[in-house]
Amino acid sequence: xxxxxxxxxxxxxxxxxxxxxxxxxxxxxxxxxxxxxxxxxxxxxxxxxxxxxxxxxxxxxxxxxxxxxxxxxxxxxxxxxxx
Numbered sequence: 001x002x003x004x005x006x007x008x009x010x011x012x013x014x015x016x017x018x019x020x021x022x023x024x025x026x027x028x029x030x031x032x033x034x035x036x037x038x039x040x041x042x043x044x045x046x047x048x049x050x051x052x053x054x055x056x057x058x059x060x061x062x063x064x065x066x067x068x069x070x071x072x073x074x075x076x077x078x079x080x081x082x083x
Contacts, residue, residue, distance in 0.1 A: 009047040016040065017051045021061060022070045029067030 009017075020038050024030040030038075036048065043051075052068065055061040060072040 009043070009051050013043055013047060014051050014054065017043065017048065018055065018060070021055070021068060025068065025070045029064065029069045031067045035068065 016039060017035070020035055020040075021030065024034060024038055032048070032052075036043070036045075052061065052063065056063055058072075060070065062069045062071045
C-alpha cells in the first residue's frame with residue numbers, strides 16, 4: 001500500500017485565499033490563474049483546490065465557467081461586534 005500525502009492547507013492559507021478572492025471579485029469573477037497571481041505567497045495547486053472546494057461547500061464562493069466569485073454576505077465585523 002502506497003502512503004500518499006495530501007496537501008492540507010493551513011488556516012493561514014485559507015484566510016489568505018479568502019481575502020484574495022474577496023478583493024478580486026468585487027465586480028466580476030476571477031480565474032484560478034488570477035487568484036494564484038494575486039496571492040501574497042505561493043500556494044501549492046492541490047492546496048488551493050482544497051481551499052476552493054472548502055469555500056464552495058460552505059457557500060462562501062461560487063465556481064462557474066466564468067471563474068470564482070465571492071457570494072457570502074455579512075463577513076466584515078464592525079468594531080461594536082468585536083467589543
